[in-house]
Amino acid sequence: MAKAKQRYEPWEIRDFSAGQVEKLNDNILPDNAAYECRNFISARFGGLSKRKGQTLLNATPLPASIQGLHPYYRSTTGMRRLIAMSQGLGFLWDGTQFVALTFSGAESLVGEASFPLISTPLWGEIMFDHPMGLFPLDPSAIAIFEDCVSYVICMNGVDAPWKWDGSIITALVNAPTKGRYPLLHKEKVFCVDVDEPSTLRWSESFDPEDWPVINNWDVRKGDGDEITCLVKFVDDLLVFKNRSLHALKGTSLDDFSIQEISPRIGCVGPRAATVHDLKVYFVSEYGLYVTNGLNTLNISDMVVPDTWESINKEYLHVAALATWNDLIWIALPTGTSNYNNLVLIYDPKKQAFWPMSDMGASCYAYYNDGTGTGVKLYAGSPTDGYVKIQDQGDEDCGTAISAYWRGKYFDMGAPEVEKKARKLYMQDSPDTDEIADVAISVDYGAYNNLEYIRSEGLTREFNLELDANRWRYISPMISHDSTGECEVRGIVIPYKRKPSMGVREV
Helix, strand or coil, X not given: CCCCCCCCEEEXXXXXXXXXXXXXXXXXXXXXXXXXXXXXXXXXXXXXEECCCEEECCCCCCCCCEEEEEEEEECCCCEEEEEEEECXXXXXXCCCCEEECCECCCCCCCCCCCCECCCHHHHHHHXXXXXXXXXXXXXXXXXXXXXCCCCEEEECCCCCCEEECCCCEEECCCCCCCEEEEEEECCEEEEEECCCCCEEEECECCECXXXXXXXEEECCCCCCCCEEEEEEECCEEEEEECCEEEEEECCCCCCCEEEEEECCCCCCCCCCEEEECCEEEEEECCEEEEECCCCEEECCCCCXXXXXXXXXXXXXXXXXXXXXXXXXXXXXXXXXXXXXCEEEEEECCCCEEEEEECCCCCEEEEECCCCCCCCEEEEECCCCCCEEEECCCCEECCEECCEEEEECCECCCCCCCEEEECEEEEEECCCCCCCCEEEEEECCCCCEECEEEEEECCEEEEECCHHHCEECCEEEEEEECXXXXXXXXXXXXXXXXXXXXXXXXX
16 A cells, blocks of 8 residues: 655744743743744734834934933913923923023023024033033932923922922922932922932922921831832822832822831832832832732743843943833843943733834933824933934834844754755735845754745745755744834645654654
8 A cells, every 4th residue: 555645734933922032942932922022023913023113213312311201281372392301401301492490680691582403512511501400410410300380490409409380490499409310299299319318308298398307107117228219100199119019009298108018129210110000010120010009019030030140230220111012111221330221111902022222312202292193202321412203104213223133943853853845835914015034043053044935925935945945943033123014914834744763663
């Protein structure tokens, strides 16, 4: 009797949603996980898309890296402004350009209400000669803003707090002179004085310039730690120290109380926490955490421990978080960097991490400029004076985004058996402008790009070369280095098994 001809079996990937997973060996990862990827994300089940790009808000840079960003809206006048701090100087975006903030008791710096940025040296000369003596402030301190009833206030823990009412800047009188981390809660402005780093201070209700001495609360004072971050969460004020977490409950000094949520886990810095879906995500010295106000959970240790090990812990306090499109954006310093040069995007629904490069941010701000395009996410550059609008277009400020995704090493359930194939098929999305490249590594060898043969509809056919058509382990890599949107929806390899090493298939 003639031996039955062996049929091809389809091996395929139709789901990429697990993100980058580092805890497991690369041959036992989930089938929908990458052991390494950059600038790709599976925002929807069944698709792998290159992230969107960034555009510059300001064509001319501010003097140095961005120390702080904050949106300011004045409902009585319809004013919409984005405030920025750079090299200790204050600016606002008027819809066309950054202009200098105006001071009380003097005309503008050059005799007008405001003036455009011209060059870095000119800014330095003018600002240092200003008669008010308020600016420049400390050029490296983190500037935190908060909205009050009729103005926005700013504290940096070094210089005297100040306020801006949409017209002029004046001192925020009576506030702690070294106050930092201002936050409006229960109609009071809370902050922490640098000289009393374990003590909460707050103003009277509806009056940020009235600070009674009695309005203070010690949080584990004397433990050798300090308050690092304040977050308003549901009806409480979460008070983070470096190594502990507490919740201030109540509405006034008459009924305030402190509840300890964690005696060991805290937050590293004032921008290192963000709220999403009744949870707070934050960066601790031990990893990336989430809390529901009752307990804490490490979300990075079992998924991206290698990435966490690459973080520069010395500068972890500069970490910045944002919530955008139901995703958590986590900007962190890696290697020897003293600024945030890596962004991890965390998908809470899929519990997946997606590393992104060339998206470093010193701070984030959500801002609606009133042009009908809605709220956008803005990021301050940690290396220069640019503000960048996120999730815009398919380039990073004119530069093509380079992305790749490397899958696990698949053995098709039989590592002892050699497999062989001739073709690979890749399915694209109808929204794809540019097609991705595909490469194959067999038996832990180098990745080699496959030869494109033809397309039929949204399916593209590639040749498996002679050095890549037989394997025991095989790993696919998807990459895209040019402009244009790119989304892959699946990979299929029809293959046959070839018994070897004396193993006979059943």
